[in-house]
Amino acid sequence: MDAVGISPLDVVGWLVQFWIVLGIVALVLQRTPQLINNVVFPLSALTSLLLAAAGLWALAAPPGIMVLPLGLPDLPFHLRLDPLSGFFLILLGGASLGVSLFSAGYFRTMAGGTLGLLCLEYHLFLVGMTLVLLADDAYMFMVAWETMALSSYFLVTTDHAIPDIRKAGYLYLLIAHVGAIAILLSFGVMQGGHGIGAYTFDAMRGAQLSTFWSSAAFLLALFGFGAKAGVLPLHVWLPEAHPAAPSPVSALMSGVMLKTAIYGILRVTFDLLGTQLWWWGVLVLALGLLTAVFGVMFAAVQGDMKRLLAYSSIENIGLLLVGIGLTIIFHVYGKNTLAALSLTATLYHSLNHAMFKSLLFVGTGAILHATGERNMGRLGGLIHRMPWAAMLVLVGVLAIAGLPPLNGFVSEWLLLQAFLLSPGLPNSYINMLVPVAAAVIALAAALAAYVMVKFYGVIFLGQPREKVLEHAHDAGIWERSGMVWLALTCVALGLAPVFVVQQIDLVSRMLIGSGLGNAAANWVFLAPVDTERASYSPLYFLLAVLAVMLLTTVLVRRLYHGRVRRSPPWDCGFPAQTARMQDTAEGFGQPIRRIFEPFFRIEREVPSPFDTHPRYHGQSDDRLWYILYLPVKQLTERLSALTSLLQHGRIHLYLTYTFATLIVLLVFV
Amino acid sequence: MTENANLLFAIVFQLAQLLLVVLAAPLLTGWVNQCQAWLQNRSGAGVLQPYRVLRKLFHKDAVMAHNASPLFRVTPYIVFGCMWLAAAIIPIIAVDLPFSLAADVIALVGVFAVARVFLALAAMDIGTAFGSLGARREMLVSFLAEPALLMVFFTASMISHSTQLPRIVETLAHHQFMLYPSLAFAGLAFLIVLLAENARIPVDNPSTHLELTMIHEAMILEYSARHLALIEWASSLKLFAYISIGIALFLPHGIAEVDNWAGLPLAVVALLVKLMLAGAALAVFEIVSAKLRIFRAPEFLGTAFLLAVLGLLIHFLLGA
Numbered sequence: 001m002d003a004v005g006i007s008p009l010d011v012v013g014w015l016v017q018f019w020i021v022l023g024i025v026a027l028v029l030q031r032t033p034q035l036i037n038n039v040v041f042p043l044s045a046l047t048s049l050l051l052a053a054a055g056l057w058a059l060a061a062p063p064g065i066m067v068l069p070l071g072l073p074d075l076p077f078h079l080r081l082d083p084l085s086g087f088f089l090i091l092l093g094g095a096s097l098g099v100s101l102f103s104a105g106y107f108r109t110m111a112g113g114t115l116g117l118l119c120l121e122y123h124l125f126l127v128g129m130t131l132v133l134l135a136d137d138a139y140m141f142m143v144a145w146e147t148m149a150l151s152s153y154f155l156v157t158t159d160h161a162i163p164d165i166r167k168a169g170y171l172y173l174l175i176a177h178v179g180a181i182a183i184l185l186s187f188g189v190m191q192g193g194h195g196i197g198a199y200t201f202d203a204m205r206g207a208q209l210s211t212f213w214s215s216a217a218f219l220l221a222l223f224g225f226g227a228k229a230g231v232l233p234l235h236v237w238l239p240e241a242h243p244a245a246p247s248p249v250s251a252l253m254s255g256v257m258l259k260t261a262i263y264g265i266l267r268v269t270f271d272l273l274g275t276q277l278w279w280w281g282v283l284v285l286a287l288g289l290l291t292a293v294f295g296v297m298f299a300a301v302q303g304d305m306k307r308l309l310a311y312s313s314i315e316n317i318g319l320l321l322v323g324i325g326l327t328i329i330f331h332v333y334g335k336n337t338l339a340a341l342s343l344t345a346t347l348y349h350s351l352n353h354a355m356f357k358s359l360l361f362v363g364t365g366a367i368l369h370a371t372g373e374r375n376m377g378r379l380g381g382l383i384h385r386m387p388w389a390a391m392l393v394l395v396g397v398l399a400i401a402g403l404p405p406l407n408g409f410v411s412e413w414l415l416l417q418a419f420l421l422s423p424g425l426p427n428s429y430i431n432m433l434v435p436v437a438a439a440v441i442a443l444a445a446a447l448a449a450y451v452m453v454k455f456y457g458v459i460f461l462g463q464p465r466e467k468v469l470e471h472a473h474d475a476g477i478w479e480r481s482g483m484v485w486l487a488l489t490c491v492a493l494g495l496a497p498v499f500v501v502q503q504i505d506l507v508s509r510m511l512i513g514s515g516l517g518n519a520a521a522n523w524v525f526l527a528p529v530d531t532e533r534a535s536y537s538p539l540y541f542l543l544a545v546l547a548v549m550l551l552t553t554v555l556v557r558r559l560y561h562g563r564v565r566r567s568p569p570w571d572c573g574f575p576a577q578t579a580r581m582q583d584t585a586e587g588f589g590q591p592i593r594r595i596f597e598p599f600f601r602i603e604r605e606v607p608s609p610f611d612t613h614p615r616y617h618g619q620s621d622d623r624l625w626y627i628l629y630l631p632v633k634q635l636t637e638r639l640s641a642l643t644s645l646l647q648h649g650r651i652h653l654y655l656t657y658t659f660a661t662l663i664v665l666l667v668f669v
Numbered sequence: 670m671t672e673n674a675n676l677l678f679a680i681v682f683q684l685a686q687l688l689l690v691v692l693a694a695p696l697l698t699g700w701v702n703q704c705q706a707w708l709q710n711r712s713g714a715g716v717l718q719p720y721r722v723l724r725k726l727f728h729k730d731a732v733m734a735h736n737a738s739p740l741f742r743v744t745p746y747i748v749f750g751c752m753w754l755a756a757a758i759i760p761i762i763a764v765d766l767p768f769s770l771a772a773d774v775i776a777l778v779g780v781f782a783v784a785r786v787f788l789a790l791a792a793m794d795i796g797t798a799f800g801s802l803g804a805r806r807e808m809l810v811s812f813l814a815e816p817a818l819l820m821v822f823f824t825a826s827m828i829s830h831s832t833q834l835p836r837i838v839e840t841l842a843h844h845q846f847m848l849y850p851s852l853a854f855a856g857l858a859f860l861i862v863l864l865a866e867n868a869r870i871p872v873d874n875p876s877t878h879l880e881l882t883m884i885h886e887a888m889i890l891e892y893s894a895r896h897l898a899l900i901e902w903a904s905s906l907k908l909f910a911y912i913s914i915g916i917a918l919f920l921p922h923g924i925a926e927v928d929n930w931a932g933l934p935l936a937v938v939a940l941l942v943k944l945m946l947a948g949a950a951l952a953v954f955e956i957v958s959a960k961l962r963i964f965r966a967p968e969f970l971g972t973a974f975l976l977a978v979l980g981l982l983i984h985f986l987l988g989a
Contacts, residue, residue, distance in 0.1 A: 532836060546750075
C-alpha cells in the first residue's frame with residue numbers, strides 16, 4: 001500500500017522484469033529441457049497470477065504513473081496503470097496462468113535448443129502484451145506493439161520447416177504491419193503536430209481536434225486495431241496463423257492478443273479522443289454484426305479443429321465490437337446507464353472469451369499431442385481415452401455456446417439487456433437498427449451452439465474414426481492443471497457475475513464517467529437496472545437445476561431398479577455399423593453450407609458412380625480472399641514488375657539514373 | 670407480517686406448481702394424441718396412455734451400447750431437470766413465482782438450449798449414423814427457432830419494459846383485450862417455433878420411426894427404459910412449457926395477480942380450459958398440414974424468425 005510506498009505499477013514492473021529474466025534463463029538452460037518445463041513455465045504461471053492480482057489491485061487504486069529513462073532523447077518511456085489497463089492485466093494474467101501451466105506439459109517432447117528459444121519468445125510475447133497495456137505514450141506503445149507482433153510471429157513459425165506454416169506466418173506479419181502503420185498514423189493525427197512532447201497520451205487527451213481529424217484518427221485506429229483483432233475484412237490471417245502456431249501460443253494469441261486490440265480501440269475512442277460521434281458507433285456496430293455472423297458461419301463448415309476455433313474467435317470479436325458500437329452510440333446520446341451496461345457487457349465478454357477460448361485451444365493441444373491429428377474427420381470417440389480433457393473441454397464448449405449458468409451466458413445476457421433497454425434514442429434510424437442488431441446477435445449465438453456441438457461431438461464423441469486413436473493418452477498433470485484453472489475461471493465467472501460487474505464498474509466510471517451504480521441489488525442477483533426490469537441469478541439457477549436433477553435421480557433409483565444391460569448399438573437394427581458412417585465435420589456442417597451457399601466459394605469434386613476408388617473432395621473458401629486480397633496481390637506484383645524494368649544490375653545505368661535525377665532537381669531548384 | 674406470509678405463500682405456490690406441471694405434462698400430451706385420434710376417426714388410446722407408457726418404460730431393464738459414455742447416462746437427467754424447471758417458472762396460474770427472479774426469459778431460452786445441446790451431444794455419443802443425423806438436424810432446426818423465440822420474448826419485454834415473466838404477464842393481462850399489432854406477428858412466429866421445437870408436423874413427426882425424415886426420434890434412438898422414460902417425460906414437459914408460454918404471452922387473461930390468492934380457483938379453471946383448447950388446436954393444425962422436406966424446414970423457420978423481427982420492428986415503429 002501507499003504506507004510502504006509500493007504501487008501496483010511497481011509490482012507489475014517487477015513482474016515484467018522477472019518474465020524477461022525467465023526468458024533469458026530458459027535460453028541458458030537449453031541443455032536441460034526438463035528444467036525449462038518443470039521450473040521456468042510454472043514460475044511464469046506464478047508470475048501471471050501475481051500480475052492478475054496486481055491488476056485487481058490497480059482497479060481500485062488511483063492511476064500510477066512512471067517515467068522510464070529509456071527510449072529516445074527527449075522522449076522517455078511513459079507507463080501508466082489505470083483501471084482500464086488493470087482490467088486487461090487481470091485478463092492477461094488469468095489466461096496466461098492457465099496457458100503457462102499447460103505449456104509446462106505441452107512442450108516436454110520438444111528438443112532443448114528449440115524449446116529455449118521458444119520459451120524466450122513466449123516470455124517476450126507476454127512482456128510485449130503487458131507493456132502495450134501499460135504504455136502511456138505513442139512511442140512506447142508502438143515499441144511494445146511491435147515486440148508483441150514480432151515475438152508472436154516467431155512463435156507462429158515455430159515449425160518453420162513446413163512451407164504452409166511459413167506462408168501463414170508471412171500473412172500474419174504482413175497484416176500486422178499494415179495495421180501497425182494505421183495505428184502509427186492515428187497517433188500522428190492525434191498528436192496534431194505539436195512537437196515531440198505531444199506524443200504522450202496525456203498530451204493527446206488534452207488536444208483539441210476538429211471533427212474531421214478526430215474522425216480520421218478514429219478510423220485509422222479502427223483499421224489498425226481491427227487488423228489485429230480480425231475484424232472483417234482484415235480477418236484472413238486468423239484462420240491461417242492459429243492452426244500454424246503451437247496450441248498454447250494459439251491460446252494466447254486468440255485469448256489475449258486479440259483483446260489488446262479491443263483495449264486499443266477502447267483506449268483511443270473513449271480515453272484519448274475526448275468526444276465521439278454517433279456514426280462511429282453505427283460503423284463499429286455494423287462491422288461487428290458482419291464479423292460475428294461471418295465468423296460463426298465459416299466456423300460451422302471447418303474441418304480443422306483449430307481453424308474452427310479461429311473462426312469462432314472472429315465471431316467473438318464481432319460480438320465485442322457490437323458492444324463497443326452500442327457503447328459509443330449510447331454515450332454520444334447521453335444514455336449513461338445504457339452505455340455503462342453495454343461497456344460492461346463488452347469487458348465481461350472479453351474476459352470470458354479469454355478464458356474459454358484459451359481453454360479450448362489448449363484442449364486442441366492436448367488432442368494434438370495424443371493423436372497428432374488436427375483434422376476432425378480423423379478423430380472421434382476421445383471421451384473414452386481422454387476423460388479429463390473431454391470433461392474440461394466440455395466446460396469450455398458449454399461456456400462458449402452461451403449456456404447458463406456458465407460465463408458465456410452472462411455476457412450475452414448483459415448485451416441483450418442493453419439492446420432491450422435501448423428504445424428512446426433521438427435518431428430514429430438507429431432506433432430501427434437496434435432490433436435488427438439484436439436479432440443478428442441472437443442468430444450468431446444460436447449458430448455458435450451449432451458449431452460447438454459439432455466441435456465436441458465430432459472430436460470427443462462417437463466411435464474412433466482411425467485405428468491410432470485407440471492409443472491416445474490423456475493430458476498429463478501439468479496440462480491438466482492448466483486446463484482445470486481455465487475451466488474453473490469459466491465456472492467462477494459464470495457464477496459470481498455480481499462481483500465481476502462491480503469490478504468492471506470501476507473501469508466504466510473511468511472511461512465513460514458512469515457505472516451501473518448499485519445495479520446489483522444484492523450479491524446473488526445480477527440486476528443491471530433494477531430488479532423489476534431484469535434479474536438473473538446463476539447461483540440459484542444452478543442450485544435449482546441441480547436440486548431437480550438430484551431429486552429425479554434419487555427418485556428413479558429408489559423407486560425403480562438400476563439394472564443396465566450392455567449390447568451393441570441398436571441404430572434401427574442395422575447391423576453393419578462402422579465408424580465411417582458417423583457424421584464427419586464436413587457432414588455436420590453441410591446444412592449450414594447449403595443454407596448460406598452464396599457466401600461461400602465452394603469447390604467440390606464428386607466421384608462418378610463408376611469410380612473404383614471414389615474420392616470426395618469439398619472445400620468452402622472465403623470469397624473475400626478472392627475478391628479483395630488476390631487483386632491487391634496481383635496489383636502489387638504488377639507494380640513491382642514495373643519497378644523491375646528500372647533495375648538491370650548494371651552500374652552505368654544506375655549512374656545515369658542518378659545523373660538524370662540530379663539534372664531534374666537542378667532544373668527545379 | 671403479511672409481507673412475510675405472502676412470500677411464504679408464494680414459495681409454497683412455486684413448489685406446488687413445480688409438482689403440478691410434472692404430473693400434468695403427460696396428460697396434455699395424452700390429450701393432444703387423443704384429439705388427433707378422434708380427428709382421424711380412431712378411438713385412440715385414452716388421455717392416460719402416456720402415463721402407462723412411462724410406467725412400462727420405468728420397469729424395463731436399461732439397454733445401453735457398449736461404448737456409451739457417462740455423458741450418455743447423465744443426459745436424460747439433465748434434460749428432464751431443465752425441462753421441469755422451465756415448465757415450473759412460467760406463470761400460468763398466478764404471477765407470484767419467486768424463482769422467476771433468478772431466471773428471466775433470456776435464461777428460459779438458455780434452459781431450453783442447455784437441454785438441446787446435451788441431447789444433441791448424447792445423440793452423437795454412440796456414433797451411429799442415425800444419432801449424428803438427428804443431432805445435426807436438431808441443431809439445424811434450433812439455430813433458427815431459438816433466435817425467433819428470443820425475438821418473440823423481446824417484443825413482449827419491450828411492451829412490458831421487463832424481461833421477467835411475471836412482470837410481462839402482469840402487464841399483458843392488465844390491458845383489457847388491447848390488440849398489440851407487434852404481438853400478432855410475434856404470435857405467428859411463436860406458433861411456428863412451438864411446432865418446430867416440439868418436433869411436431871410439419872417440421873418433424875413425433876409418431877414416426879425407422880424413417881429417414883426423423884429428427885427428434887433419431888436422436889433418442891439409442892435410449893431405452895428409464896432413460897427413455899425421462900426423455901419422453903421431458904418432451905411432454907417441453908410441450909407443456911411451450912403451450913404455457915403461449916398462454917402466458919398471448920392469453921394471460923384470468924391469471925391470479927400479485928397476492929390475489931382468492932383468485933386461484935378461477936385461474937385454475939381458466940388454465941384448464943386454455944390448455945384443452947390449445948391442445949385441441951395443436952391436434953387440428955397437425956392433422957391438416959403435411960410434413961415438409963428437411964431442407965424446406967429452414968425456410969419455414971426463417972419465416973418465423975423474420976416475422977418475429979418484424980414484430981419487434983413494428984413495436985419500435987408504432988410504439989405498441
